[in-house]
Structure formats: structure tokens, C-alpha cells
Amino acid sequence: xxxxxxxxxxxxxxxxxxxxxxxxxxxxxxxxxxxxxxxxxxxxxxxxxxxxxxxxxxxxxxxxxxxxxxxxxxxxxxxxxxxxxxxxxxxxxxxxxxxxxxxxxxxxxxxxxxxxxxxxxxxxxxxxxxxxxxxxxxxxxxxxxxxxxxxxxxxxxxxxxxxxxxxxxxxxxxxxxxxxxxxxxxxxxxxxxxxxxxxxxxxxxxxxxxxxxxxxxxxxxxxxxxxxxxxxxxxxxxxxxxxxxxxxxxxxxxxxxxxxxxxxxxxxxxxxxxxxxxxxxxxxxxxxxxxxxxxxxxxxxxxxxxxxxxxxxxxxxxxxxxxxxxxxxxxxxxxxxxxxxxxxxxxxxxxxxxxxxxxxxxxxxxxx
Numbered sequence: 039x040x041x042x043x044x045x046x047x048x049x050x051x052x053x054x055x056x057x058x059x060x061x062x063x064x065x066x067x068x069x070x071x072x073x074x075x076x077x078x079x080x081x082x083x084x085x086x087x088x089x090x091x092x093x094x095x096x097x098x099x100x101x102x103x104x105x106x107x108x109x110x111x112x113x114x115x116x117x118x119x120x121x122x123x124x125x126x127x128x129x130x131x132x133x134x135x136x137x138x139x140x141x142x143x144x145x146x147x148x149x150x151x152x153x154x155x156x157x158x159x160x161x162x163x164x165x166x167x168x169x170x171x172x173x174x175x176x177x178x179x180x181x182x183x184x185x186x187x188x189x190x191x192x193x194x195x196x197x198x199x200x201x202x203x204x205x206x207x208x209x210x211x212x213x214x215x216x217x218x219x220x221x222x223x224x225x226x227x228x229x230x231x232x233x234x235x236x237x238x239x240x241x242x243x244x245x246x247x248x249x250x251x252x253x254x255x256x257x258x259x260x261x262x263x264x265x266x267x268x269x270x271x272x273x274x275x276x277x278x279x280x281x282x283x284x285x286x287x288x289x290x291x292x293x294x295x296x297x298x299x300x301x302x303x304x305x306x307x308x309x310x311x312x313x314x315x316x317x318x319x320x321x322x323x324x325x326x327x328x329x330x331x332x333x334x335x336x337x338x339x340x341x342x343x344x345x346x347x348x349x350x351x352x353x354x355x356x357x358x359x360x361x362x363x364x365x366x367x368x369x370x371x372x373x374x375x376x377x378x379x380x381x382x383x384x385x386x387x388x389x390x391x392x393x394x395x396x397x398x399x400x401x402x403x404x405x406x
Contacts, residue, residue, distance in 0.1 A: 077198055081205035083363070085213065086241050087248040088114075092210050107210045111203075121283070128276045236377055243338045243369035250337030251286055254330055258285040258292065258321070262299055265317045269303060269310040277302045285325075287362070292322040338369040 068075065088110060096106035209216075217237065224230040259282025266274035281295035296318035304311030331342030338345075348368040 073198075077201050078205060079363070081202045081209055083244060083366070084202070084206045085209035086244045088206070088210055089213060089241065090245060103214070104211050107207055110210075111207055121279070124276065124279065128273050232377060236373055239373045240366075240370045243373065244366045246337035246339075247334065247366045247369070250333045253333055253337075254325065255282045255285040255291075257329065258282055258295065258325065261317075261321060262295065265314060266299065266302070269306070269313050271299075271302050271306045271310055271314070273302070292318060292325055296322070334365050338365055340365070340369055340372065344368055344372075 088107075092103070092107050092110050095109055096103055100106050100109070217234075221230045221233060224233050259278045262281045263274055263278035266277055271277065277299055281299050284294040284298065285291040287294065296315060299318065300311055300315045303314035327346065331345040334340065334345045335342045340348075345365055345368070348364040351364070
């Protein structure tokens with residue numbers, strides 16, 4: 039082997055080692071900044087979903103985009119605050135009423151009387167609690183010690199919500215400039231047109247996903263309201279609204295709603311609680327395997343099988359965040375495949391045709 043070959047081999051080895059080290063450094067940076075990156079992804083997701091509303095406000099009411107985005111954000115904040123008042127005020131009233139009745143309920147439960155006491159006796163919960171009283175005391179002490187961690191997590195969640203809101207506003211305001219600069223970097227022509235087409239289709243997919251998710255939550259809230267109304271559970275509208283908000287979370291939203299509605303049902307009567315839980319067991323299967331694939335397939339232009347497989351696989355790999363982003367990610371992947379695979383095939387056909395014409399050229403000039 040010559041010296042030139044040795045140098046070429048050493049250069050290739052150094053390039054491979056450098057690429058591996060660079061990849062490891064990038065992965066380490068992504069892992070260390072995963073929280074900030076998740077905030078950025080959530081902000082970009084919300085910005086794309088809010089962008090059509092901001093565009094309409096800018097076209098019809100105000101010319102300045104910053105003012106239009108501010109109006110949309112203020113309207114969204116007012117809607118969230120009103121929703122919070124509708125949910126929190128009855129909840130506080132119920133908590134106050136429960137706090138007044140708590141001593142009587144506790145005495146009845148210890149004596150095995152009343153609806154709670156009868157339920158505890160029927161499922162032998164009271165005997166179990168008496169037999170494991172020491173363990174419950176130790177568990178209570180552990181819960182008290184974990185209060186600091188809970189407070190820290192709550193503060194981090196509040197900071198995350200505020201950061202996502204600010205990032206969303208900035209992305210919405212700077213969206214046209216970011217798009218224009220990206221297209222300028224593409225150099226114009228077919229490449230810029232392809233990027234514009236991909237961006238518009240991806241934005242349409244995300245907007246369709248958000249609207250489809252809202253429709254599913256509305257259906258869940260209405261069905262929950264009917265069940266609670268038929269079983270006589272108080273504050274049926276408020277509980278149903280809370281269930282609809284929880285159902286915005288893919289895969290596990292209906293489970294969280296079942297906990298809330300089931301608790302309200304059991305506080306009313308054991309029969310109502312059982313009926314509500316049975317309803318949610320059936321509804322969650324219907325939503326995950328029938329309703330969500332059917333609505334999302336129409337909203338993001340994916341077939342129901344792709345929607346279901348994407349959500350299940352992403353939930354297994356990425357947990358709650360994966361389930362949240364699975365459907366729009368699958369829609370964007372489909373858009374990319376539709377854009378690049380036909381182009382690659384066309385390029386291959388052109389090269390094949392060019393090779394065929396070159397190889398056939400001597401035969402046409404052959405006098406024989």
C-alpha cells in the first residue's frame with residue numbers, strides 16, 4: 039500500500055471519528071436542553087394552529103401583525119379565564135360543602151353507616167384500613183415530605199406555561215419574516231416553491247389536527263353530560279366541561295375524565311358511580327379505536343389505520359408527548375413522502391432516458 043493510500047485511509051478514519059463525536063455532542067446537547075426544546079416544539083405547534091386566526095384578524099380588523107396577535111392572545115386568555123371561573127367556582131363551593139359534611143361522613147364511615155360506610159363495608163375497605171393503619175401513617179409522612187418536590191414541580195409547570203405563551207406570541211408575530219428568510223435561503227425557483235408548498239400543507243395538517251381534537255372533546259363532553267344528567271349527578275354541566283377539557287389529552291384524557299366524573303358519580307350514589315365508570319370504559323375504547331381514527335383521518339388526510347398505528351406507536355415510544363404529536367407528525371411525514379419520492383422517481387426516469395438515448399445514438403448513425 040502506497041503512502042497516498044495510507045493518507046487517504048487515515049483521512050477517512052478521522053472524518054468518521056469526527057462525525058461520530060459531533061453526533062454524540064449534538065445528542066448530549068439535545069438531552070441537556072430537552073425541556074427547553076419541548077417548550078419550543080409546543081410553542082411552534084400552537085403558533086401554527088393560531089396563525090390562521092391571526093391572519094384573519096390582521097386582514098379584517100388591524101393592519102399591524104403584532105396588534106392582531108395581541109388581540110387573539112387576549113381573547114384566548116379571556117376565554118381560558120372564563121372557563122376557569124366556570125370550573126373553579128362550583129368546585130370551590132363543593133369543596134366547602136364537603137368540608138362541612140366531612141366530620142359527619144367520617145363518623146358514619148367509621149361506624150359502617152351511610153352510603154360511604156356501606157360501600158366501605160361491602161368492599162372490606164374499612165377492615166383493610168384498620169389492619170394497615172401503620173402503613174397508612176408512614177405513607178402520610180412520605181406525602182408530607184414530598185410537598186417541597188410538588189411545589190418545585192408546580193413552579194416549573196407555571197414557568198413552562200408562561201414561556202410557551204411568550205414563545206408562541208413571538209413565533210406568530212415573526213412568522214412571515216421567518217418564512218420569507220427561509221425561502222430566500224432556498225434560493226428561489228422550484229426549491230423555494232417546494233418549501234412553500236410543504237410549509238402550507240404542514241400548517242394545514244396541524245390546524246386540522248387541532249380542530250379534529252376539539253370535535254372529539256366536544257363529543258366526549260356532550261355524551262358525559264347526558265350520562266350525568268340521566269344518573270342525576272349534580273353539576274353535570276361543569277363536570278362534563280371539565281371532562282371535555284381533559285379529553286384534549288390524547289389516549290389518557292378520557293381516563294382522567296373518568297376519574298373526575300366517576301368521583302362525582304360516587305359522591306352522589308354508588309349506582310351512579312358504577313354507571314359512569316362503565317360508560318367511560320366503553321367510551322374510551324370507542325374513542326381510541328373508532329372515533330379518533332375516523333375524525334383524524336378526515337382532518338389530516340390520513341387513513342384510520344395509519345392514525346391508530348401512529349398514536350399507539352408514538353405513545354409507546356414517547357409517552358404523552360409522543361401521543362400528542364403522533365398524528366401531525368404522521369401527516370407531515372406523508373407530505374414529505376409525496377413531495378420527494380415522485381421527484382426522485384422523475385429524476386431516475388430522466389437519467390434512465392438519457393442513458394438510453396446515449397446508448398441508442400450510435401445505432402441510429404450506423405449506415406448498416
